[in-house]
Amino acid sequence: MIKKYKLHYESPIGIIEIxxxxxxxxxxxxxxxxxxxxxLLVDTPPVLVECYNQLEEYFKGHRFDFTFPYEFEGTEFQKTVWEALTKIPYGEIVAYQHIARFIGKEKAVRAVGSANGKNKLSIVIPCHRIIGSNGKLTGYAGGLWRKEWLLNHERQFKKVKV
Structure with missing residues (x-):
């Protein structure tokens, strides 16, 4: 069995468990x-330290992509949806329908929504960038207020992105 480690990052919108x-x-x-x-401890695995540091850079507005190694744990369909989410540009939003079309499953909008809700890699797999077809914010495991904060944060720093 693979040993798992935990690390907490204190973000501006609450504690994130890595x-x-x-x-x-x-x-x-x-x-x-x-x-x-x-x-963070001396023996914290480097990949957790890198994730922590990249989240810190993201919240400071200095990071727009994540490069540390991560793994999806889900069904093939969920993994396909999550991979599609990584294609949404920083600071942009799209509807569930867009993702369903992108993965070639236009009628699977509800299934896309369900997969989106099971994403365990918040921020890095940007499920916060998905909105309802009516343009309204919809479900987010961290709470809609966090989703709104993240979208506003990205809009603010998108302007300075080089």
């Missing part, structure tokens, strides 16, 4: 804790 092995990150999720429990 979970991964020595090889890759498997989960980046907001948790409802008031203080971080797992901090």
């Amino acid at each position: 979970v991964g092995s020595n090889e890759a990150i498997s989960s980046i999720m907001f948790i409802e804790e008031n203080e971080k429990i797992s901090s």
Whole structure:
């Protein structure tokens, strides 16, 4: 069995729990804790440290893509949806219908929504960039207020992106 490690990152919108092995990150999720429990330590695996540092750069407006290794844990369909989400440019939004068309499953809008909701790599697999066909914000595991914050954050820094 592969050993998993946890690290907490204190973002401007709450604590994010990073979970991964020595090889890759498997989960980046907001948790409802008031203080971080797992901090950077000398023996924290480098991939978790890199994820932590890249999240820090993202929240400061200096990072627009993520380059650390991560792994999807889901069905083939979910993985296809999540891979499609990575193609949404920083600071942009698209509807679920767009993703369904992009993966060649135009009628699978609800299934796309379901896969989007099961994404365990928040921010990095940008499910926050998906909106309803009516242009409204819809479900986000971290809460709609966080989704709105992330979209506003990206809009702000998209202007300065080089």
